[in-house]
Amino acid sequence: MPTFLGQNQYGKAENRVVKITRDGATHHIKDLNVSVSLSGDMDEVHYSGSNANVLPTDTTKNTVYAFAKEHGIESAEQFGIHLARHFVTSQEPIHRARIRIEEYAWERIETSGAGARAGADEAKHSFVRQGQETRLTQITYDGESWEVVSGLKDLVVMNSTDSEFWGYVKDKYTTLPEAYDRILATQVSARWRFNWTDDAREMPNWEESYEQTKKHLLQAFAETYSLSLQQTLFQMGSRIIDHRGEIDEVRFSLPNKHHFLVDLEPFGLKNDTADGAVYFAADRPYGLIEGTVLRDGCEARIPVDLSNL
Amino acid sequence: MPTFLGQNQYGKAENRVVKITRDGATHHIKDLNVSVSLSGDMDEVHYSGSNANVLPTDTTKNTVYAFAKEHGIESAEQFGIHLARHFVTSQEPIHRARIRIEEYAWERIETSGAGARAGADEAKHSFVRQGQETRLTQITYDGESWEVVSGLKDLVVMNSTDSEFWGYVKDKYTTLPEAYDRILATQVSARWRFNWTDDAREMPNWEESYEQTKKHLLQAFAETYSLSLQQTLFQMGSRIIDHRGEIDEVRFSLPNKHHFLVDLEPFGLKNDTADGAVYFAADRPYGLIEGTVLRDGCEARIPVDLSNL
Amino acid sequence: MPTFLGQNQYGKAENRVVKITRDGATHHIKDLNVSVSLSGDMDEVHYSGSNANVLPTDTTKNTVYAFAKEHGIESAEQFGIHLARHFVTSQEPIHRARIRIEEYAWERIETSGAGARAGADEAKHSFVRQGQETRLTQITYDGESWEVVSGLKDLVVMNSTDSEFWGYVKDKYTTLPEAYDRILATQVSARWRFNWTDDAREMPNWEESYEQTKKHLLQAFAETYSLSLQQTLFQMGSRIIDHRGEIDEVRFSLPNKHHFLVDLEPFGLKNDTADGAVYFAADRPYGLIEGTVLRDGCEARIPVDLSNL
């Protein structure tokens, strides 16, 4: 045979799991999108179509739902760890499991105070989806050690000033004027890798870690006087690593969502940034700034291209 | 000629306007997507291609940006009123203008307290997009009277209990079991029509009206013990009209976002709603419940099919 | 009660139905997305939550699948007629049914000729999705007469010349230069209404009607030397009505997909349309041209805003 099989993986993608836990009348919600990807001794199914080593993707789906009941969903990370361990330890031909999870956040609806129904406070089990960023995690297990990469996507942020861009290379195709007061806006896609790899060590507090990491990311964005989006990227990554000892590596993919000052001179109007500036928010093309920030002494493991969860 | 021209309209759609107003170091942001649609004496451009009565769509775009500077953006509704009045009163062939606006909400980023730069508090001009619902408005003007229809889309809400569905018609194609404790979730698309139509009357406070209407909508959803999504729809509409004297009509389009209890019996697991229930969140198909609620004595004017802004 | 219920409708949306009919080894495929919407005597479910008149949306879904088996899918229109008649005639409280259908086209995969397996010609049951436009239909029935509105969306067309735009109104916000050779491109959304309304009359050949109507639409686009997109719109509508006696009304929603000549002068390059012109294909904003063309003596019935099927 003049061809052979390289890396391969399979599983059920995008299992939408919602779990409602009741604490009396007060309900709690976990809303996940779980994708399973398995690899191992799978040559035969590719070469001959023999499924003798193949746990069906339908079974991986069933396992996701059954585990949500059996083990609960303490956090997306903890849930992914349960699942990955199960597939690798229960099926001999499976040598590696990767679980990717998206999590959607909900907040409680505030009640009218008056109370529509006697004695009831519906807000205890009524929710509105926050709709801001989507939380992400990816758990990989090979039977020996763990890799946990969490993150977020679609977090849109803007500084309406304190951003400049000048002093750049000018070649024959350069027409961009230098800017000393511009809008800096981006839709953050970030992934951060934990240094927890070993069952023998205590796990991080995944929920607190996420909240704190997002907070540091946002604050670094807001508090960096920016001479380039690259500088802001590095500050966001460094701020996270400085404050979160459990994280060794952060990668960002940051589209530069351009806001162009509209030329209003043809209409006799001045449109400078001093006050009341009007911008055109452009879709495409956009700058795309990507980079990794690492803790001293650590090696990069997050892939260069942040793929779709 | 065996054919003739019926209703027609034209303009520039989806002008993305961002306006930053500075109050010292504190900035304010308005982030709109504005679509202009004009109609009037436009037979010739269709029949012969003569553009003699056509104000170019490019000009309508320019007007949007120039007006954002000249008149500011007090609210989406007020901005649309400025634009609609301009097109109808300044161009004789234009008899009617319809302005549709989407508005995206931003909130300030909380600072780290420590203050990254001496004396600065970046949160004054740093924002994160809320990402929850999209606010909508549509302004129509024919030179005499106004119609203002505001609303929202993509507001996802869920009651994790206090919803039942039983006692329905059963025909030969009915297999659905009755439900006495189910999840009720929907992605609200709503439009409400104001009774302000006349320049001589004082306008409503558009910003306050939106905040209060959204609040009542959410509370009615949360506080209704639901026997059907139709009942919840009517309660949401009634609650708005009861509390907001400026609104005479509300229309909803409510996809019933089904959450099915997963059958875990094959795995020896009970999955009832008493506690820790696991649901499959389905995409398609979905129930779609649509309806209008009116103030007594008022006539419906919002179209049956809520079209895309 | 100070509020009352207006127009309302409900049903199951987006039922994805695929039917495979076998003619020996040769298979035929129908791939539909069917949405059901019913209305009638439904006050009580809104006012009190009583479902006594409510056929569940789940039942409407089951009916779609059962009818695909029982009646087959001769065409999207014929299938919708079967469904609409059933709901109105079998359920007393249901007075009106509207069925909307999207249809996706597939073509056969060409074989390698050599024949991979002895005696087999896999192309007989192997398909690739065409991916061009999406075909649409909407059937409405009130127990007495029919309204059939078919159409298409997402058909992207371009004339790379034979389009001009000049002689338009110029006001203080006009900066657009006149154009004597421009690209005209649009993403056609069209709906056409049939004059078949009565069971006693013979139905049109729905499949042939669609193929011919699309052909005339494309040819009119290609063969119109255009002075405005409005002119092209009218020509497309007229061409259809002239050639298709079964159609009385056509409505279009035509985004003007702008292709701007790039200014290459800063780089010492001429970029005129004579040959080798380079364009920037813009996303937003876009012109939006909408209009109805009618057969003489007919009244318009297609709504102004083409909503999502």
Add this chain to the structure above:
Amino acid sequence: MPTFLGQNQYGKAENRVVKITRDGATHHIKDLNVSVSLSGDMDEVHYSGSNANVLPTDTTKNTVYAFAKEHGIESAEQFGIHLARHFVTSQEPIHRARIRIEEYAWERIETSGAGARAGADEAKHSFVRQGQETRLTQITYDGESWEVVSGLKDLVVMNSTDSEFWGYVKDKYTTLPEAYDRILATQVSARWRFNWTDDAREMPNWEESYEQTKKHLLQAFAETYSLSLQQTLFQMGSRIIDHRGEIDEVRFSLPNKHHFLVDLEPFGLKNDTADGAVYFAADRPYGLIEGTVLRDGCEARIPVDLSNL
């Protein structure tokens, strides 16, 4: 500083370029979406915000449009090679350029024959977008050698029979019944790597290579009697490598687009696959089968996760 910079890259993404070449009245169209990504000596811009080594992303955009005029667009691959070579050889701090291109195919509109205008045949410059798959290429250059990875996405294919799935592992979470006649459908995302790496060697004929590779992919899909989607994946990859000497590696990401036989027994209907079977086309979850096929003796270089072009 306790952190340092890892891999980074930047450029302008999604430059939408349309080029019209005229051959008398016959026009030809190239419609591309070009993304530029550069890396090299870029530490300072991240650490201090100095842009001294940064060619602005706006300049990379200008270069794309200027090159479309100066060099033409013979093929997406050839165009990417021009661009990548330019950035690496003209800017000392830039050590590596990666150009990603999406290409959209258009076909000519057939004329009415009668000829709407005397002597004119509009089809010579009138086009309709094919809308099937999106063609992709990625060119990477480091100043010494080339890597060209082309491919496609969103090619939806279906075999309505000749697919089975049985003999798989059964664990306690397995409920799937074995299938001996099922629909096999997928939305192909594929990437193939060329063995052309050296300027001294003659380049492949990129246009012919694409057409032939797509043809072999489709035929292998159609002509494989499938016992698993993995088997089909391997056959598609092998067929390409067997027939196309210029390609050494193919990677696929194949969502298993499930079509479930609807259970119509509650309605007294048999729904087996013998004829007229009715399927529910499901959205999520879906199986996801990914794998690489290599020419003997070659090493894999396409990343495991096919990212978004």
